[in-house]
Amino acid sequence: MKYVIGIDLGTSGVKITLVNRRGEMVHERSKAYPLIQHKSGYSEQDPNEWVEKTLEGLAEMVTLFTGNPLDIEGMSFSGQMHGLVLLDEQQQPLRHAILWNDTRTGEECKEIYEKVGREKLLEITQNLALDGFTLPKLLWVKNHEPEVFNRVKSFLLPKDYLRLKLTNALHMDYSDAAGTLLLDVKQSCWSEEIARLVGLDKALFPPLVNAHDKVGLLTDEVAKRTGLSNETNVFAGGADNACGAIGAGIYEEGKTLVSIGTSGVVLSYEESSDKDFQGNVHYFHHGVAERFYTMGVTLAAGYSLQWFKETFAQEKRFDEVLTELEEVPAGANGLLFTPYLVGERTPHADATIRASFIGMDSGHKHAHFVRAVVEGITFSLHESVMLFRQYGKEIETIISIGGGAKSASWLQIQADIFNAKVVKLSTEQGPAMGAAMLAAYGCGWFASLKECGDAFLSIEEEFVPNEANVKTYQQLFNVYQQVYGKTSELNEQLSTFRR
Numbered sequence: 001m002k003y004v005i006g007i008d009l010g011t012s013g014v015k016i017t018l019v020n021r022r023g024e025m026v027h028e029r030s031k032a033y034p035l036i037q038h039k040s041g042y043s044e045q046d047p048n049e050w051v052e053k054t055l056e057g058l059a060e061m062v063t064l065f066t067g068n069p070l071d072i073e074g075m076s077f078s079g080q081m082h083g084l085v086l087l088d089e090q091q092q093p094l095r096h097a098i099l100w101n102d103t104r105t106g107e108e109c110k111e112i113y114e115k116v117g118r119e120k121l122l123e124i125t126q127n128l129a130l131d132g133f134t135l136p137k138l139l140w141v142k143n144h145e146p147e148v149f150n151r152v153k154s155f156l157l158p159k160d161y162l163r164l165k166l167t168n169a170l171h172m173d174y175s176d177a178a179g180t181l182l183l184d185v186k187q188s189c190w191s192e193e194i195a196r197l198v199g200l201d202k203a204l205f206p207p208l209v210n211a212h213d214k215v216g217l218l219t220d221e222v223a224k225r226t227g228l229s230n231e232t233n234v235f236a237g238g239a240d241n242a243c244g245a246i247g248a249g250i251y252e253e254g255k256t257l258v259s260i261g262t263s264g265v266v267l268s269y270e271e272s273s274d275k276d277f278q279g280n281v282h283y284f285h286h287g288v289a290e291r292f293y294t295m296g297v298t299l300a301a302g303y304s305l306q307w308f309k310e311t312f313a314q315e316k317r318f319d320e321v322l323t324e325l326e327e328v329p330a331g332a333n334g335l336l337f338t339p340y341l342v343g344e345r346t347p348h349a350d351a352t353i354r355a356s357f358i359g360m361d362s363g364h365k366h367a368h369f370v371r372a373v374v375e376g377i378t379f380s381l382h383e384s385v386m387l388f389r390q391y392g393k394e395i396e397t398i399i400s401i402g403g404g405a406k407s408a409s410w411l412q413i414q415a416d417i418f419n420a421k422v423v424k425l426s427t428e429q430g431p432a433m434g435a436a437m438l439a440a441y442g443c444g445w446f447a448s449l450k451e452c453g454d455a456f457l458s459i460e461e462e463f464v465p466n467e468a469n470v471k472t473y474q475q476l477f478n479v480y481q482q483v484y485g486k487t488s489e490l491n492e493q494l495s496t497f498r499r
């Protein structure tokens, strides 16, 4: 039997899966790493910790594997998007990576609009200047840490840095490059015009490849450390949401996925790059070459639950916390949560807004708070679902992936709030599966990624909307949507107290 490895370099940790030729996940390992948050709005990680944890996980997986490592033919990657890794001449990181959920770059976003212009930016990149994207982070380092910036020889995204350390080959794939705000999305090349207008040297930009392209082999050192063969083929891999789309079977118009990882994502397939969503949703390259997707993003989806658990139920596991969902009815007896713990992206691109619990009553217990947090996260995703519906997309079925899809109760809440059938696949690890599928396709096991999806992916369970809950949630969603407007000015005032 032959095998491939999919590595998902997520925000909460790295997930490694060994998949056989039948598409079965034979072994899984995951290793957590922390966020480094020196200040409100800052979010960083140590790139070398990503590499260390991945090597540890790979070594453990090879120990569990009873077959011949030479039968592990290929490896590929899925990675948290947008995070800036700056490299010196020796290809070593010059500072910690600044992540997708870091919102320090408000001034740099304004600088991009001033220098490039909103219309030109949208025309070239199909996206707006948002704090999370990579270009504002590059400009932030240029403006605030010139001594670091002057030593930069190239920049990479998280999974590209990991792959560099595993192969010594430096690349970036199109699906991740699309999230830098430096890619000409329609022409599929780095935009010389944007680079010139913002004053960046194109020599810093890595070579671009397709997500399924082979970029090299594992180095001898990595092979020795992990027990893998130095003949393992390494394929570029893609952005985690692009890989999630591959691993959830999103290969044609009309297919929609919801991912609840640290972030939350509502993603829809696009055949071409020329539709006009006026920047209201992100528009990026798919992991399938020359295809695209649009998406809305909730910054703190799974992260809101993680924050709640760490703050109010530290001793419990996620599944234990979520058993409380069934203890209270839909609507949590009038307790409402907005998940703006680190600001928001869709539909409110706002770094200053913060979360709220509204309607606390002396009758509310711990379980009401759990239910309100989960419902609030799902309402935020529903704003993206509604945005897509307003653009004319029919969303009747949604594939749900990510850590949030582990809970049947939460999947039912998704069906009730989205008023759509929610499908759980046999694995919720869409991005890691998508990465493994890129390796399987790259190794020539299948003629297309779709063919691989048809062979590898299967439905485990479907959740249909409960009519009574749908009605409750429709009323509550109207209230939810008002909270942003009614708390944004208050949060402006409160922001001066944040440290």
Ligand SMILES: Nc1ncnc2c1ncn2[C@@H]1O[C@H](COP(=O)(O)OP(=O)(O)O)[C@@H](O)[C@H]1O
Binding pocket: 009, 010, 011, 012, 013, 260, 261, 262, 263, 301, 302, 303, 304, 305, 306, 318, 319, 322, 402, 403, 404, 405, 406, 407, 410
């Ligand atoms: N058993 C569970 N049921 C529901 N949600 C869970 C469960 N375990 C973890 N989660 C949620 O999933 C999130 C992590 O999802 P994951 O897809 O691994 O994230 P990432 O790719 O960002 O690292 C956690 O923050 C948590 O909110």
Ligand SMILES: O=C(CO)[C@@H](O)[C@H](O)COP(=O)(O)O
Binding pocket: 010, 011, 012, 079, 080, 081, 082, 100, 101, 132, 179, 240, 241, 261, 262, 263, 264, 265, 282, 297
């Ligand atoms: O910023 C985005 C998408 O634009 C995030 O979706 C990141 O890609 C992080 O993903 P997770 O770690 O939550 O999977």
